[in-house]
Amino acid sequence: MYAGIDVSATRGFDVAVLDDDRRVALLAKARDLDAAGLIIRGLPPETVVAVDAPPAPSRGFAGAGKGYRVAEQELHRVGVSLYPVPSSTEASPAWMRAGFALYEVLEKAGFPPFLEGAARRGVSIEVYPHLTYRVLTGDARGRIPKLEWSRAALRRKVAGLTRDATQDALDAIAAAYTAWTFANDRWVGYGDPREGVIVAPRSDARDEAVPPGPDQLSLGIEATPRAATADETIPRQTPFAQRVMRYVARIPPGRVATYGDVARACGTPTGARAVGTLVARRSFEMPSHRLVDATGRPSPAYPGGPERQLERLAAEGIAIANGRVDLNLHRWREQT
């Protein structure tokens, strides 16, 4: 099961649950934390719970002492802004404090916050419905009213939407859908694993529609994607880009591949450089730290610096010698 929770200080918690067919199985409103806890404790242990709120105050890893979270910085770079999380509970707005408390309830119920590593069930994740809508529609909202925009984004992704769903309910459903992408290998994590990541659907999840059901909402409007500019990317998907992203996504933790490996695997044997340029633009959409050059060195332009890339590799158990990884030991080639 996949649960999504929308947090509001004054309106309480909206909870949505999707089944494996992405059908809305439950849509409930919990007035307070106790009521939410009741629902949470009823969830199967292998559920992924997505929450529209940060799990804890910022640890300030980003922005040279500015105190931002890395996730906020990274999202800003792709043109998505969100409410910055203060570094202390006291300084946080009420809805955020409600969120912190909710994560505690979740942890006690067996859904500890997901920090890093491979996606797994039985965890809670942080999501941002606005970002999910944006990935799904492929564009910023523009002049479309928020409620319509949200519905259009979810329309083909989730079965069983009701006509009268409120914005809070839609946000909870968007969160639950994002939990589904997380558990089904279609997700991206923005941020630093040490302070937690914000999970969003990968942009190629856009293509996969759920089969429409009889009670499916039909809106008659579509959010029309327009060509993205360099600054507000969520870039479009070319076949080459798709192949590269899918391939990189398959590199297991603890292994690496070279740009040339990826190019060859994607049918463009001499396109290593093109792989590099692509990855540079969308590094947050794939485990790009697992890409090294043909001599085993990290990428000079890795976000946070090449040292950061090596740290991430080391965290996966890869030995680093002389600032490079031993390809004979760690190079991954497809086929078991």
Add this chain to the structure above:
DNA sequence: CGTCTGACTGCCC
């Protein structure tokens, strides 16, 4: 459509 720009590579000292 040409032109330009890279998180690349292989080859030659």
Add this chain to the structure above:
DNA sequence: TGGGCAGCCAGAC
């Protein structure tokens, strides 16, 4: 080893 250099290819304008 390590640096210089010329190809290379997809994407952005």
